[in-house]
Amino acid sequence: MKCVKVPLKQLNDTRLKLMEIGQMNMDYKIKAADDYGYIPLNGDVEGYEIVDIELEPMKKVPHNFSEILKDELTPEEIENLRTSFDTIGDIVILEIPDDLLSKKQIIGEAALKFTKKQAIYMKNSAIKGTIRIRDLEFLAGTDDSITIHKEHGVRLKLDVKEVYFSPRLATERIRVSNSVKDGEKILDMFCGIGPFPILIAKNHDVDITAVDINEAAIKYLNENIKLNKLKGTVKTYCGDVRQVSESFNCKFDRIIMNLPGLAYTFLDVAVNLIEDGGIINYYEFSDSYEQGIKRLTHAVSKAGKEVEIINTRKVKSTSPGEWHVAIDGKVKG
Numbered sequence: 392m393k394c395v396k397v398p399l400k401q402l403n404d405t406r407l408k409l410m411e412i413g414q415m416n417m418d419y420k421i422k423a424a425d426d427y428g429y430i431p432l433n434g435d436v437e438g439y440e441i442v443d444i445e446l447e448p449m450k451k452v453p454h455n456f457s458e459i460l461k462d463e464l465t466p467e468e469i470e471n472l473r474t475s476f477d478t479i480g481d482i483v484i485l486e487i488p489d490d491l492l493s494k495k496q497i498i499g500e501a502a503l504k505f506t507k508k509q510a511i512y513m514k515n516s517a518i519k520g521t522i523r524i525r526d527l528e529f530l531a532g533t534d535d536s537i538t539i540h541k542e543h544g545v546r547l548k549l550d551v552k553e554v555y556f557s558p559r560l561a562t563e564r565i566r567v568s569n570s571v572k573d574g575e576k577i578l579d580m581f582c583g584i585g586p587f588p589i590l591i592a593k594n595h596d597v598d599i600t601a602v603d604i605n606e607a608a609i610k611y612l613n614e615n616i617k618l619n620k621l622k623g624t625v626k627t628y629c630g631d632v633r634q635v636s637e638s639f640n641c642k643f644d645r646i647i648m649n650l651p652g653l654a655y656t657f658l659d660v661a662v663n664l665i666e667d668g669g670i671i672n673y674y675e676f677s678d679s680y681e682q683g684i685k686r687l688t689h690a691v692s693k694a695g696k697e698v699e700i701i702n703t704r705k706v707k708s709t710s711p712g713e714w715h716v717a718i719d720g721k722v723k724g
């Protein structure tokens with residue numbers, strides 16, 4: 392996240408000036424550390440020291456969202472309203488529990504009034520199908536589902552109705568990007584609109600191959616490559632990675648496999664394409680790491696290779712007791 396760095400005694404004045412010119416990013420918290428304050432930015436500003444650091448996102452629903460609704464909903468209903476908004480660029484996507492569906496319009500208008508975003512949509516299904524999108528219902532604002540989301544200094548254009556994108560993976564993406572070294576040859580097997588490739592290629596001189604089966608995702612990724620100033624290169628392919636990768640005549644130092652429900656069924660493809668000593672960033676939905684480690688180890692040993700598990704992480708909670716987990720394995724042999 393791009394921030395203005397100022398001595399703590401100038402923090403308040405600077406904050407007010409940035410707010411006045413609309414350049415303070417209100418989606419992240421200001422950080423204070425070692426006598427300096429770090430103020431998140433929306434865009435470029437001149438005359439300040441700019442640094443790139445990780446900041447904590449603001450709680451998705453501010454307290455007075457409930458205030459706006461207090462005349463329309465009972466305190467119990469407000470309690471029941473799921474208060475986790477997903478903000479993607481100028482769009483807010485919210486989840487309304489079944490017992491509040493009759494009030495969805497009021498809730499949508501309140502969300503619009505409070506967030507001052509362009510559009511409010513409601514989740515109308517789970518994420519489903521091969522291309523991992525969900526049904527969205529327009530509630531308030533302007534019914535335009537195309538937006539540009541800013542994350543860790545990159546701009547990601549997308550249509551929230553046509554492609555998968557989750558702002559909740561931002562921390563995972565910066566973690567992976569921070570572990571990449573210049574010169575790596577990387578394959579993102581399920582790239583979507585390219586949040587991993589764009590962030591990594593912005594920060595590193597790398598050579599990335601990005602594949603997705605969803606034509607719309609590749610269309611936006613091609614736009615995102617142009618929207619961002621990249622140090623590395625990103626080459627895109629549209630199609631089923633199992634088939635598309637047959638034409639690749641090289642191996643990769645890193646393979647990213649963020650298709651958590653089905654990535655395990657593509658482990659044979661990844662293991663064939665990984666360079667000796669290369670890293671597979673593998674993801675799945677699970678209540679533990681054991682299953683993923685077992686699957687990765689099995690696929691690797693089937694190919695006569697070995698894997699060293701170098702890291703495991705819980706990326707986000709998906710349902711009670713289940714997580715989107717990350718397992719990083721270094722493949723040898």
Ligand SMILES: C[S@@+](CC[C@H](N)C(=O)[O-])C[C@H]1O[C@@H](n2cnc3c(N)ncnc32)[C@H](O)[C@@H]1O
Nearest residue numbers: 521522555581582583603604605630631632649
């Ligand atoms: C969970 S999304 C992740 C997208 C992206 N990596 C991200 O983090 O936003 C998984 C993506 O895999 C794509 N996909 C599903 N099956 C595929 C396949 N067989 N080959 C290539 N892409 C596939 C979907 O279209 C979807 O965009």
